[in-house]
Amino acid sequence: MSESIEIETPIEQVFEYLDDPHNHVEVTPSLSSVRNVDPLENGGKRLEFTYGMAGIGIDGELVQTVHDPPRRLRFDMRGKLDGEIDLELAETGGVTRMTYTGTYEIPGRVLSSVAEPFVRRYNERELQTTLEDLKSRLETDER
Structure with a gap:
């Protein structure tokens, strides 16, 4: 799944905003929490998160493998x-x-194959909302 958006804000400000994991909770409707954020040697971060997908809370970990400001x-x-x-x-x-x-990958133990098309559409809408929220947040903060 891939989407793009144009934001009328300088690249450095967009990167700085995205580089703070806590900001993602502000713009991603189904991301309910980000916690235990630890810096990595590459300049990135390791963190734990909770994401709601079709009414199911899913906990996980993100490890930043590329941090290229x-x-x-x-x-x-x-x-x-x-x-x-x-x-x-x-x-x-x-x-x-x-x-x-x-x-x-959507694991079978989380969702049945019958629900998978619904979840994919849900996530596509979620991504579009996230990008629009990001644009709105950064362009509003800019002015």
Whole structure:
């Protein structure tokens, strides 16, 4: 799953906002908590999270494998959901294009194969809402 959005905010400010895991709770509706944030040697972070998917609370861990200011943040997702989240930033004339790419496996013990198409659509809508919330938050803070 991959989506992009243009944000009328300089790339450094977008990266700085995304680099604080607690800010993700503000813009991601189903992300209910981020906790135990620890710095890593690569400049990134390791953290625990709780994400609600179709009414099910899912706990997991994110480990930032790429921390490349102000262009990229990549996380390995571990726990009931295994996968990767990649945030890429590019700037043209003060407008930042942020591309979110998420790949993950929905485990059978969490959801049946009947529910999987619903959950995928739910997550696609969730991603779109997150990107719109991020844009709104950063463009409003900017002005």
